Amino acid sequence: NNGGSTWSNITPSGGLSPSPHNISGVAIDPDDEQHIVISISGYTSNKKVMESFNGGQTWSNLSSGLPNIPANCVTFESGSSDGIYVGTDIGVYYHSSGFSGWVSYNKNLPNVIVVDFEIYENEDLLRIGTYGRGVWQSPLMAGSTAPPVALFMVDPAAPCGTTDTISLIDQSQGLTTSWQWQISPSTYSYINGTTDSSQNPQVIFSATGGYTVTLTASNAYGSDDTTVFQAISVGGATLPFVEDFESGLNGWEIDNPDGGITWASTSVNGTSPGSVGMFMNHYSYSGSGQRDELISPALDFSNDTLVSMSFEYASAYYSSGYSDSLLVYVSDDCGATWNEVAAYGATDTSFTTAGAITSSFAPSDSTYWCHASSSVTCPTIDLDAYSGISGIRVKFVAVNGYGNNTFLDNINISGQTQVAPVAAFGGDTAACTGKSVTFYDYSAPAPTARLWSFQGGTPATSTVANPTVTYANAGTYDVKLVVSNTAGIDSVLLTNYITIATAPSAAVSMAVSASTLCIGDSATATATFTNGGMSPSIDWLLNGTVVASNTTTYVNQFADGDVLAVRMISSDDCVANPMVMDSTTFTVNARPQVSLGSQGYVCELDGPQALSGGQPVGGIYSGTGITNDSIFPSVAGVGSHWVYYTYTDATTGCTNTKKRAISVQAAPSKPTVSQNPTTGELEAATPAGIFTYEWLDDNMNPISGATAATYLPTANGIYYVRIFSNILCSNVSDAFTVVNIGLDEELLNGLEIYPNPAQTQVNIALPGSAQIRILDASGRVVYNQWVEQRTAIDVQQWARGAYIVQTIQGGTSTHVPLILQ
Structure with missing residues (x-):
């Protein structure tokens, strides 16, 4: 609080201390500098986010509900929201007073390592920086008015047996307020207080095999569901098992005893598919003899025989004195005990693909990999000793010799199936013409070949596990699936399985308050739509640029030739044309050039004063006390007032107004008249100030030459005096009657x-x-x-x-x- 001259340590202590991990992010609430949150790296449960409301004097734990993975960055949503975003190794999570805990927020965002945040308040955008996947953006959670997109992950996806606890982790994009889980077959139970409506339920299974999981995610604007066939393989993943590391570790584990350099995912050249592999940096690793393990998820060989494993690698060594090793182990009790099945030395001519290299090795093309090498072949390891067993795990152990680097990719484990599959499938039973329908192969054990037949569908046949089909015409249609493996073949035909209805058409129309405007005028546009669904997406576009969203009205000022369009994307799955538009082109006329001359002042007791000076002629004057183009000072009152001159162009109907101030000056107080009893003169009594005088006869006409403060009447009658201030504002006395003037030539006194x-x-x-x-x-x-x-x-x-x-x-x-x- 002193510009950095001195510093205080406000790191949470005790049970809230980040130790042994690091603080990975700090955020200060832009609306409250005392409100601070920090994110914490590492794998210690319930140490992810800490919050302080008093500048770090005391802290509270905000970690409950976050998965046990590193939290890498944190930021406030700001504005009217009290929302907080945290970036983790599996995406973005959101917390605010509107939710009971953290919710996954991955709308338009990948489920990857998130390392940085930027909030763009004016655009209502969240931008994230990721590890290896670039920069992504999404609308802010606050104000989100769309249904969620259902997504989830399973941890672990291939548990060793029925005693393992499985976590179903919601990763739905957008704002989700309720969840519904379905698992098939039904040999499972929810545990630890969770249910089928929990966000992240925990499950145990009573039988081995594959389980299909469906998640329906909902909010006030609609719902979405997703189904993953055999998302869980209890007893291990069934064969064939292929790992290319393109989608991350996928259940693989890394054991790094010394916390130093270890196995890591990296971009590589020379392999396919993709460009990602695993990498062991022996070149920079001085810990000679250290063992780092890359351990597979559980595998199920129970339905297979003649099992074998192959993998691709690229390897170099530094010199004969600095040589590394790669060992392969297998466990048949899910990792409790291990058996070595292969061992390779980096200096072995039958193993190294690059030979001795004294710089850090990385394969530049496929010739540095075993599959394209002229001197070595890729290993194939016989695992038939483990055929018929579930709960198998495989690990690759890198033994460090401070030599050179080893790369690993495309691990394939396969065997010969012993049990024929039983055909089964599922999918939607109702849809609309032109809409995609996905069918799911539920056959078990997993077939090695399949053939779908879709009556009336496109495509009419498919050989993929979960094909997507469209139907051009309404009706009810059959679906057939034939599956096989080396042990046999089976089929299932479901007649009248799916009913297709004709998709209705969506439409949107725009009405505007006026399409011909004058410069500076606003127009209101209103959109009405049909078949938009529960939560249609509405965008307003001005000359092709989105200027407003999720509102049926738009108000703005426009320029001549502006094109305003409204675009509606229906949220109804069953419409023929989800995106529709309507537009209006505006004509905007110039306003007339108007001027108004100086209006000066008028006096309080003046009669109506005609106003002038407005150009072009033909306009209208208005303002306080102004009627029929004249100002009535007594109505307007003393003070400064605006005179408005408004002119309307007869051709365009556009008006323009200028204003000038006019001053209504106070009249002097009313003078009084008295008659000097000695001289007979009429004398004017005035308020303080300097005045000029004008004496008036009984008809209120000025008496010629009577402009002094006194006047000697020459005849009996009624007289007035009018006084003028220095700005010629006047006031008139009450009538004064003179009766004492004689007309005789002789006075009674002998005169x-x-x-x-x-x-x-x-x-x-x-x-x-x-x-x-x-x-x-x-x-x-x-x-x-x-x-x-x-x-x-x-x-x-x-x-x-x-x-x-x-x-x-x-x-x-x-x-x-x-x-x-």
């Missing part, structure tokens, strides 16, 4: 103004003294003097019109209209 109307001079007389002010129609003061009893005022240069003469005397004022003509 005289004459002539009135006047042209050139106005005379004013009054008792005592007073302040005289004359205001024009806009309220502007044009005369302001203190007058003693009398004065004459020259008005020749004054504008013609209405004036107010205001006298202020003793705290009171009077107003008299004055007209200049």
Whole structure:
């Protein structure tokens, strides 16, 4: 937790310690750094996977349910799943909270040694690296919605006798939730608490011979079954026995006492069939005298006589002082005791195929093998002493002399059968036209020759043990099998054995919400199908590339000319055309080019304001408070709002929208009007701020020139004042009524103004003294003097019109209209 400056040992200890084996893999949960799992190599039972939820402070054992084989790598599934994958010597196993234990997961994967994992979350893929089989990939277990593919292995497949315990190991691909096992004949029992519905049952047998095993693997999406004829040979594998090592060790065992170099499978040149053989690396093995054993599975010679064994080999030696040996042993008590039956020295000229070589030897072609050598022949060992006996085992013992390498391949053990076979077979009794049907030869003992006859089938005859047949026409047909060996012949005819029905046709159709779209629009495609089975496989392909799977709907945006296809593969075994497709080509039109000019602002108390600036013309404005292409500020409310301009192309029907912000500015608070009792002027009271003014008459019309904060009315009536903020948003006062303006030429206080109307001079007389002010129609003061009893005022240069003469005397004022003509 400090970037690697210091380290702590968190290896599990005590009973959870990996010792004596190694930790083969470490994985950290990408969603929880404290969650760790490790895998452990080796063959110690119940030491395969350990798990910690607190960064390795404490550990728990997660091994229960895994087979006793090396666990080589481990990884988390991540995402919403808590799944864990572990790679073993026989494939991939999976564990999550959705399962009671580990399940085999080999969907599209081989049952081989798995050494590395990669999770591709975005693609929902698991990729594995294998030993000698390359890189494979499979869908992740999470979300798997397909029936399983039934597969299994038997360990051991050829037990020595009826006291041996046999394990049936499920290796079904995909998600399996239930298992059903069938074994024939019925001379067996399930043990150790297992049953015919266990995932990995254990069985013992009460009679020797061959047993056929069927596994049906199921989940919520369907089931699958597989049958292996004589999958188990109690008492040993029957003859002929052939081992070419192309499929692994197949029950062979390796005894490596010193834990050093030993027998190993390797790629070889010069042999057939295949290119795999067994290899003993004496060249690099300094442990002189060490013995490494390659031990066969159990073999059954009880029905045979004149048994013999041959094998192919390639061998070199380093020098006469460094020579290795190959010994052959046979046991008739399944390995309890052994008898040497052959011995070969690497320096013997009758054995070595390559002679003395001081570099590491490997055969480059067939001439380095005994079967194509010009100097030696491949051995044939007489095993007739063991004819008629079951529980036979053979072993090849390499005695190391630090010399050079030995290669072994194509072991063949055969004899002459003493008991004639009894013909028997099985297989499906119902199928559909055009579908493959496999028949299984159950004859015992195993025949050396057979002839099948299939009425109405293709092929009509076959000589293989488990032939596959198809039927072109509906009907009921006979099946016949004739089997033989050197001891005799037998046949069985089952009339009306199989009924063939006409296979229905699968179909899929796609419906789309629209196939003509505008750029940026989405379309929804929906698939409907018939005769798809319980769990059809559905893939959506865009321009040939799979973009979605296992869903009946697909939603996306498309480009002009895109081709969307849906492919359905029926899970029903009985359809004439399992894979069907449908497709749609999309037309996608461009959207019109739309622009919208700046919208500026409007004032809160404004009436409807027409909107403009949208191009091309003919579009529609919309937004908060917008109706009929106008904004109503009082409806929209103070603040910033989006104005949307949408234009629709009349030809394509495609629309495009642009938006601009418009601001609704708050109006100033309503002003109030009062009248100065001294001067008679109307005065506007406003909120804080700087305003301009406009006085209005009773019809709300502006009074010419009345733009000051005060106004001296010239007549009784109703007045208003409108104020404007700095951005010209306005508000209007309530009505103010003026009633105190006189129209007489003389005031009660003895004031005289004459002539009135006047042209050139106005005379004013009054008792005592007073302040005289004359205001024009806009309220502007044009005369302001203190007058003693009398004065004459020259008005020749004054504008013609209405004036107010205001006298202020003793705290009171009077107003008299004055007209200049």
